[in-house]
Amino acid sequence: xxxLPVNACSSSTVFLPAGLAQKRAxxxxxxxxxxxxxxxxxxxxxxxxxxxxxxxxxISEIDAMTGGIPRGCLSEIYGPASSGKxxxxxxxxxxxxxxxxxxxxxxxxxxFDPSSGAKAGIDFEKLLWVRCDAPRCSxxxxxxxxxxxxEHKVTQREPHSGEFKLEQVLQATDLILQSGGFGxxxxxxxxxxxxxxxxxxxASWFRxxxxxxxxxxxxxxxxxxxxxYTCATLAMKLGHQSLxxxxxxxxxxxxxxxxxxxxxxxxxxxxxxxxxxxQSVKTVFTTQTVRAG
Numbered sequence: 433x434x435x436l437p438v439n440a441c442s443s444s445t446v447f448l449p450a451g452l453a454q455k456r457a458x459x460x461x462x463x464x465x466x467x468x469x470x471x472x473x474x475x476x477x478x479x480x481x482x483x484x485x486x487x488x489x490x491i492s493e494i495d496a497m498t499g500g501i502p503r504g505c506l507s508e509i510y511g512p513a514s515s516g517k518x519x520x521x522x523x524x525x526x527x528x529x530x531x532x533x534x535x536x537x538x539x540x541x542x543x544f545d546p547s548s549g550a551k552a553g554i555d556f557e558k559l560l561w562v563r564c565d566a567p568r569c570s571x572x573x574x575x576x577x578x579x580x581x582x583e584h585k586v587t588q589r590e591p592h593s594g595e596f597k598l599e600q601v602l603q604a605t606d607l608i609l610q611s612g613g614f615g616x617x618x619x620x621x622x623x624x625x626x627x628x629x630x631x632x633x634x635a636s637w638f639r640x641x642x643x644x645x646x647x648x649x650x651x652x653x654x655x656x657x658x659x660x661y662t663c664a665t666l667a668m669k670l671g672h673q674s675l676x677x678x679x680x681x682x683x684x685x686x687x688x689x690x691x692x693x694x695x696x697x698x699x700x701x702x703x704x705x706x707x708x709x710x711q712s713v714k715t716v717f718t719t720q721t722v723r724a725g
Contacts, residue, residue: 483705484665487616487650490527491520493717494698498666501616501650502705506641508653508660511670516696517622517654519719520670522552524652525618529555533615536560536608540601541623562608564600598628602636609643609651617644621655629659637663658701667702673716693718 486500494500501507501524511517526549528535535558537544542563546556601619608617621629641663644651653660658667673695700713 485648487524488527489520490523491717493715494520494668497698497713497715498668498700498703499705501652502665503615503648503650504645505665506637506644506651506653506660506663507666507668508655508658508664509668509670510653510655510658512656513622515670515672516694516719517656517670519552519694519696520698521618521620521652521654522549522554525549525559525616526553526555528616528650529558531615532558534558534560534613535616536562536614536618538562538564538601538604538608538617538619540564540597540619540621543623544620560608560614562604564597564604595628595631598624598632602632605640606643609640609649612647612649614649616650616652618652618654621653621659624655626657629655629657632659634661634663637661664702665704666700669699669701671697671699673697 484502484504486498487503488495488500489498509517509520525535525537530553532555537559539562544561544563546561550556598621601621601624605617605619608614637660640651653664658664658669660667695716695718697714697716
């Protein structure tokens with residue numbers, strides 16, 4: 433009884449019956465001639481998506497680091513209380529309205545101060561301010577619903593803390609994105625409790641991202657915790673480094689002290705703008721105190 437060498441059957445050649453070989457050749461030919469697959473290309477031949485147009489923030493340090501806020505994308509700026517989020521938001525809105533672009537501020541906690549906004553340079557002739565308290569926001573939503581031919585039904589129910597306000601924010605965002613024509617849409621969720629922010633479905637962020645895609649609108653979310661996750665093209669984390677405090681007059685008690693400026697650290701947490709591995713990039717800038725009123 434003879435035996436064969438171990439590698440005697442190691443050849444990669446596969447022998448198929450004549451009929452099966454013909455069927456295989458016919459299948460490959462059919463695939464090659466298929467119209468549906470004509471546009472399919474290997475990954476090595478795919479085109480790189482061009483970098484989106486950027487919306488300047490008005491803060492030179494952030495613009496140097498990121499180039500601005502990308503249009504046609506969802507961006508997120510987050511950080512704890514007193515981390516500079518409102519200062520950055522006002523700077524971005526001022527820069528957008530100075531270029532005569534229409535902007536929207538969806539104010540979830542009704543905390544925006546118009547006097548501070550005016551001092552920051554916001555042009556209110558170009559700003560739609562949606563205040564998410566029950567009577568005011570409901571009337572604005574009704575107008576937007578009529579403008580969009582009643583495609584959305586505005587929920588009518590009694591106000592219930594942050595949950596009701598958050599529902600108004602999502603409804604307003606849907607309607608405004610459908611309306612179009614805005615250069616900047618900012619969702620200020622900083623005053624909403626974390627437990628409500630975490631309840632926002634990921635599907636809502638995907639819907640917003642798809643609605644703003646291929647438009648000239650920059651969609652910006654301001655919050656204390658990250659919530660848009662992978663839907664955000666650009667995610668930036670803020671935190672304050674130090675405060676400069678001065679007394680109005682010598683001998684005054686501590687409660688009479690005034691803040692002169694605040695040093696803020698900005699860090700890019702996520703960016704899909706560069707076609708290379710993401711690296712943590714930080715910058716530091718100073719905000720000046722604005723005494724309004």
